[in-house]
Amino acid sequence: MAPTLLSTPTSTPALAVKPGTSWSDAWQRCLAVAPEAFDDDRVRNLWAATWQREGRALPATSPVDGSPIAGPPRIDAPTAQQAVRAGLDQHRAWRHVPLPERTARVAATLDALTEHRELLALLLVWEIGKPWRLAQADVDRAIDGVRWYVEGIDPMLAGRVPLAGPVSNIASWNYPMSVLVHAMLVQALAGNAVIAKAPTDGGVACLTLACALAVREGLPVTLVSGSGRELSEPLVAAPEIGCVSFVGGRDTGAGIATAVADLGKRHVLEQEGLNTWGIWDFTDWPALTAVVPKLFDYGKQRCTAYPRFVVQRSLFPDFLAAYLPAVRDVRLGHPLAVEHPDDPLPELDFGPLINAAKARELGDQVADAVDRGAVPLHRGTLSAGRFLPGQDTSAYLAPVTLLAPPPSSPLHHAEPFGPVDTIVLVDTEAELLAAMNASNGALVATLSTDDPAVYARLAPQIRAFKVGHGKPRSRGDREELFGGFGHSWRGAFVGGDLLVRAVTDGPDNGRPPGNFPDYHQMP
Numbered sequence: 001m002a003p004t005l006l007s008t009p010t011s012t013p014a015l016a017v018k019p020g021t022s023w024s025d026a027w028q029r030c031l032a033v034a035p036e037a038f039d040d041d042r043v044r045n046l047w048a049a050t051w052q053r054e055g056r057a058l059p060a061t062s063p064v065d066g067s068p069i070a071g072p073p074r075i076d077a078p079t080a081q082q083a084v085r086a087g088l089d090q091h092r093a094w095r096h097v098p099l100p101e102r103t104a105r106v107a108a109t110l111d112a113l114t115e116h117r118e119l120l121a122l123l124l125v126w127e128i129g130k131p132w133r134l135a136q137a138d139v140d141r142a143i144d145g146v147r148w149y150v151e152g153i154d155p156m157l158a159g160r161v162p163l164a165g166p167v168s169n170i171a172s173w174n175y176p177m178s179v180l181v182h183a184m185l186v187q188a189l190a191g192n193a194v195i196a197k198a199p200t201d202g203g204v205a206c207l208t209l210a211c212a213l214a215v216r217e218g219l220p221v222t223l224v225s226g227s228g229r230e231l232s233e234p235l236v237a238a239p240e241i242g243c244v245s246f247v248g249g250r251d252t253g254a255g256i257a258t259a260v261a262d263l264g265k266r267h268v269l270e271q272e273g274l275n276t277w278g279i280w281d282f283t284d285w286p287a288l289t290a291v292v293p294k295l296f297d298y299g300k301q302r303c304t305a306y307p308r309f310v311v312q313r314s315l316f317p318d319f320l321a322a323y324l325p326a327v328r329d330v331r332l333g334h335p336l337a338v339e340h341p342d343d344p345l346p347e348l349d350f351g352p353l354i355n356a357a358k359a360r361e362l363g364d365q366v367a368d369a370v371d372r373g374a375v376p377l378h379r380g381t382l383s384a385g386r387f388l389p390g391q392d393t394s395a396y397l398a399p400v401t402l403l404a405p406p407p408s409s410p411l412h413h414a415e416p417f418g419p420v421d422t423i424v425l426v427d428t429e430a431e432l433l434a435a436m437n438a439s440n441g442a443l444v445a446t447l448s449t450d451d452p453a454v455y456a457r458l459a460p461q462i463r464a465f466k467v468g469h470g471k472p473r474s475r476g477d478r479e480e481l482f483g484g485f486g487h488s489w490r491g492a493f494v495g496g497d498l499l500v501r502a503v504t505d506g507p508d509n510g511r512p513p514g515n516f517p518d519y520h521q522m523p
Contacts, residue, residue: 014389015337018345022336023062023069026122030205033116034212043070043208046223047083049090049215054079055225063129063202063352064334066392072204072225080234083224084195087166088240090220091193095162099153099191105217106189107150110143112213113181117143120177123206128173129352129395131335132345134298141178141477146185148478149500153189156497160506162191163266165242166220167503168235170228170256172248173199173354174301179247179475181210183494184221187503192242193220197235200227201354228252237263243503246270247303266492268502268514272415273442273488275464276308277472278432279315282448285322287470292326295472296399299332299350299419304444304474307416310435313425320377323401327378327421330399333386346386352395353418359397362418366400369411375403377423413438429458437463441486444473465489481523489515498523 030038036051037044044051055073062069075083094102113120121135130138149156167187171180176199184194196211198204204225211223224231236244236259243266246256260267279288295306311319335351338344353359370376380398387393399419405411411422426432436445445464449455452469459467463485466473475482476495483493492502492514501512513523 013339015334015339015386016388017334017336018338018343019341021122021125021345023067023126026119026126027070027205029119030123030209033119034209037208037212038205042073043204045073045075045083045225046208046211046215046221048086049220051212060202061355062126063355063395064126064336065388066356066394069126070205072198072200074226074230075224076226077230077234080224080226080231081238083222084166084168084234084238084240087193087195087220087222090222091162091166091242094188094193094220095191097191099157102189102191103150103153105219106146106185108217109185109214109219110147110150112217113139113143113210116209116213120206120209123209124176124203125335125351127205128176128202128354129335130298131348131351133347135335138175138177142182142185145178145182145477146189149186149189153500156500157190157504160190160501160504162504163242165240166193166195166222167243167245168241169194169196169245170235170248171196171199171246173202174298174303176203176206177210180207183245183499185214185219186499187245188214188219188221190500190504192503193222195222195224195235195241197228197231198223198225200225232256232259236260241265243267244269248272260491266502267490268492268494269490270303270443270484271488271490272303272417273464273484273486274308274413274415274439275304275306275442275444276310276436276438276462277306277445278436278447278449278458278462279309279311279319280429280432280447280449280458281312281451281454282315283318283450284448284470285318288319288448289322289326291472292323293330293349296327296330296349296419299353299397301350301354301417304472305415305417306444306446306472307421308438309421309423310432311423311425312432313427316425324378327399327401328380330380330419331386332382332396332398334388334391337386337388348386350419352393353397354395356394358418359395362397362416362420365409365411365416366402366420369402369405369409372406372408374405374409374411374422377401377403415439433458433461439486439488441484441488443475443482443484443488444468446470446472465493483514485515491516493523
């Protein structure tokens with residue numbers, strides 16, 4: 001008998017950061033592309049069309065692996081006021097630049113952003129932990145969205161003029177390009193100088209590079225860093241500011257809303273709300289299974305994420321059979337980790353949360369909710385993720401699903417901004433609507449039901465700006481409008497021509513569609 005040959009087990013190569021994608025690689029590329037905006041040890045602030053080294057650079061770490069990256073160079077309130085005054089000077093000159101020239105300069109900026117698309121996306125990976133696919137999408141949505149305005153701006157500005165002062169932008173860290181840079185470029189296209197505060201938690205290098213490319217094309221851009229408490233007065237209440245555009249949480253947004261309302265200042269305040277997905281008289285479970293992993297994009301760190309399912313009690317067994325296999329397939333890990341140097345970057349649903357503190361906070365909220373009676377239906381583990389040997393994973397949190405979070409828990413009524421789903425069971429349509437409206441207003445919602453008549457009857461009673469029928473809704477691009485109901489939105493609605501109307505004056509006498517203290521007007 002011939003001897004049996006035993007095969008030698010082959011070990012899987014350890015993961016490593018793909019060559020050319022390290023933070024050091026990205027930083028050196030920034031120094032080469034925009035040396036005026038980047039120093040060896042820090043980024044610079046920008047005002048009066050000049051890159052300023054002034055500001056106290058704080059240490060920062062990447063959520064990806066805890067390694068050091070560039071922190072925001074914080075300035076104080078008097079310096080910010082100086083930047084705002086310079087922004088007003090730029091605004092007074094820019095508002096008289098003919099529209100064809102403004103359009104050409106914005107288009108040239110888009111060409112420059114396109115040229116450096118991959119570097120901008122790589123910075124987003126390191127600074128805010130976006131997987132490569134989603135980081136590229138963030139950059140592409142900014143570029144493609146603004147091109148839509150460049151091609152169609154003439155009729156949008158018919159009979160309209162820029163505001164009396166520059167637009168001040170204060171935005172969260174999660175979408176630096178497709179939300180913040182997109183808004184800034186459209187505001188400039190409409191004839192306004194723009195001022196932006198870099199988010200404290202991440203994205204400063206990406207924004208710095210984008211602004212450097214814009215300033216080279218002659219756009220009137222100001223970019224400053226600092227604490228919200230320190231810069232709130234000059235960036236919100238200063239008389240030079242013509243409009244305040246804010247994207248962030250309700251607590252901060254409420255303070256800004258009070259300030260701008262007292263001053264009678266134009267404003268766009270996008271705030272959080274608990275976006276819900278209702279299940280009622282529904283049978284198409286394969287469709288739900290297919291969409292669940294997509295709902296975990298970027299770890300649900302999105303204003304249009306769906307962290308709450310409201311499920312008809314009699315359908316709960318079928319819901320679990322469709323939901324649990326899908327959530328177990330969610331992919332997480334280090335966004336730049338590969339086995340071999342030539343491998344493509346991994347296809348992940350999400351990487352880290354924005355920082356380790358957020359991961360701890362959310363983990364504590366889950367533990368507290370369970371202690372108070374919530375039922376854990378699914379607890380993922382980091383052991384299933386893709387990580388480097390010995391990597392710091394303190395900013396990562398695997399998916400968690402809880403049934404019936406207690407009313408005392410923040411997970412019952414607020415957006416978790418992380419990969420935690422909660423499920424509430426209901427028996428009547430009235431309970432369904434009450435549970436879907438738990439946060440007194442939301443940006444998006446979805447109702448899955450087989451009967452179009454049921455959807456037509458219930459959807460108008462859901463307090464969300466957009467309600468999908470069995471499909472998720474998003475912020476939208478190009479002509480799609482966006483806003484919120486209740487406390488999820490204050491001020492002018494945006495999207496399509498409404499974004500231009502929000503930052504210009506015209507025949508509406510400063511009363512654009514929106515949710516204001518003295519009126520609510522739908523588009």
